[in-house]
């Protein structure tokens with residue numbers, strides 16, 4: 001083979017260098033520095049050298065200076081020119097230029113399959129033992145952040161899901177049907193599973209529908225945007241407001257959109273006035289458009305699934321209609337035990353679960369908050385750290401009115417059998 005020579009990178013080399021990068025990349029593990037990072041370094045004139053044979057670029061070493069340290073961002077070697085000492089020659093030339101620029105430490109970060117390890121070893125670089133490369137990709141781009149804040153959106157904490165106590169049945173269902181396919185779209189598609197785009201959560205007040213919706217966004221690392229129909233109605237009229245909001249969220253790369261009390265904008269159209277029919281139609285159209293793109297999920301919540309317009313629940317609009325029921329005994333135990341642990345207390349959770357029959361998670365949260373506040377005040381008043389007892393909890397429970405009546409529980413069971421699609 002003919003010889004090569006090493007020279008400085010010139011802007012005209014960019015295209016050849018990008019092509020070489022893809023040829024040099026042997027493994028399926030992506031390099032630590034993305035090609036776009038490498039191109040950015042090249043464009044801002046960080047030292048880079050290329051190896052040329054017959055007018056073709058066959059190797060490159062790309063540097064990036066940060067203070068008195070420089071990263072060797074890439075060592076690209078054409079496969080036909082490996083093991084001929086070209087990598088070491090490139091490194092020597094790059095090292096020389098970096099030294100002249102005042103660099104004291106040279107660092108490189110290679111994935112297992114990446115070219116350059118031999119050259120680095122031969123050039124006196126040594127692997128640092130006991131180091132692990134950590135990486136976290138933000139789901140939200142800088143552009144998204146601006147958009148999001150204008151829509152009042154947030155990216156909920158991933159820990160929210162774990163804070164949801166009890167409710168195992170609902171958690172299991174929501175995790176399997178919603179979170180997993182959206183979190184692993186490739187695997188889902190290999191199985192012919194279409195990730196869900198829109199779902200309804202229904203159940204009595206205070207069972208945690210809103211909390212679940214937010215927790216799903218947290219699990220996915222997606223932004224959460226809630227649409228408030230009442231506010232839209234006041235600001236610009238409901239139908240145009242909905243349409244504009246859906247256009248706005250379409251600009252986000254990923255998003256979970258939440259509409260609470262959706263029966264207010266999707267109630268049955270029989271006997272409704274023309275304006276209201278326009279609203280329901282607008283929402284139906286918006287949902288169809290919303291479904292067109294990947295990485296988005298609409299969650300609508302309602303206390304009264306029977307009041308929804310039948311067209312709304314028809315197949316093709318919502319992938320699932322999931323019940324979020326009142327906590328059973330086991331779920332109440334889990335809820336209580338999480339609040340009791342947080343208060344540093346020791347109390348008989350079975351007694352509390354028994355006494356709080358008909359309580360929703362919201363009722364239990366409220367009762368636990370009341371006890372916590374009382375004990376906090378007791379500590380301040382007496383100067384001794386006080387802890388709540390089973391009796392403290394039982395007293396508060398008996399003074400709290402449960403949200404759920406027997407009728408509501410019966411109705412939920414009836415609605416589940418008529419409307420649930422799990």
Ligand SMILES: Nc1ncnc2c1ncn2[C@@H]1O[C@H](COP(=O)(O)OP(=O)(O)OP(=O)(O)O)[C@@H](O)[C@H]1O
Nearest residue numbers: 164165167204205206207208209210211361362365
């Ligand atoms: N599984 C849970 N563990 C702990 N707290 C919970 C749980 N579910 C709900 N909560 C708490 O109960 C309160 C009410 O929950 P949420 O608002 O999600 O209920 P909802 O079903 O949306 O009610 P509504 O129908 O009235 O809108 C919240 O403060 C939430 O933090």
Ligand SMILES: [Mg+2]
Nearest residue numbers: 209210260301
């Ligand atoms: Mg709610």
